[in-house]
Amino acid sequence: MNLEKYILNHIDEEGERLYRLNREAHINLLRPRMLSGHLQGRMLKMFVRMLQPKRILEIGTYTGYATLCMAEALPKGGEIHTIEWNDELEDFIRKQFDEPELKGKIQLHIGDALEVIPRLDGCFDLVFIDADKRLYSQLYDRVFDRVNSGGILLADNTLWSGKVLETPHPGDKQTAGILDFNKKIKQDTRIEKVILPLRDGLTVIYKK
Numbered sequence: 001m002n003l004e005k006y007i008l009n010h011i012d013e014e015g016e017r018l019y020r021l022n023r024e025a026h027i028n029l030l031r032p033r034m035l036s037g038h039l040q041g042r043m044l045k046m047f048v049r050m051l052q053p054k055r056i057l058e059i060g061t062y063t064g065y066a067t068l069c070m071a072e073a074l075p076k077g078g079e080i081h082t083i084e085w086n087d088e089l090e091d092f093i094r095k096q097f098d099e100p101e102l103k104g105k106i107q108l109h110i111g112d113a114l115e116v117i118p119r120l121d122g123c124f125d126l127v128f129i130d131a132d133k134r135l136y137s138q139l140y141d142r143v144f145d146r147v148n149s150g151g152i153l154l155a156d157n158t159l160w161s162g163k164v165l166e167t168p169h170p171g172d173k174q175t176a177g178i179l180d181f182n183k184k185i186k187q188d189t190r191i192e193k194v195i196l197p198l199r200d201g202l203t204v205i206y207k208k
């Protein structure tokens, strides 16, 4: 048994619904490995459990897997806004969110997050950045003023399969995007930050 299996056997289960969603994504969608999955999903739920954020913003919905994980621990009256630019996923995502207990909790926005964020009302207590790696720095700049002081930003895939240790190929804009983001975060004095080596790297940022 490898370590990942051991971990999954000793943490909370993902539950039947998320298990089915994961399988459905593998059967019907391109790049199903993009969804957070069991371990990171439980971690996201735990963040929400610990932080009790009233307003969450997710940038990059894909199947809604992570959205549903965060919704599990959302405090009473809390809401999650999630943005996805691929409108071909809209029906799939809406189907996942169409549950009585989720009514009024999740709002899906279809469009480019760089354009959608300025149109959203209010500020957020927790932001999960999990979209196009080439845009991470821009997305961070776009959303930063919309995060409450004391709020948390999470950025996924910040170790990018270890490619952060290599000089990127000139055409590899995704690795370049992650490297640029990691450098920007390191230099930003308005925040405290740590990179968790969880799955593909999860940066946790605290806004002072």
Ligand SMILES: C[S@@+](CC[C@H](N)C(=O)[O-])C[C@H]1O[C@@H](n2cnc3c(N)ncnc32)[C@H](O)[C@@H]1O
Residues within 6 Å of the ligand: 034, 035, 036, 037, 058, 059, 060, 061, 062, 063, 064, 065, 066, 067, 083, 084, 085, 086, 111, 112, 113, 114, 130, 131, 132, 135
């Ligand atoms: C890694 S997946 C998200 C996975 C999801 N957060 C989860 O953990 O289950 C990234 C998603 O972001 C979407 N995306 C990428 N860039 C975007 C942008 N600028 N605005 C909105 N969505 C974007 C992609 O279409 C893709 O569905």
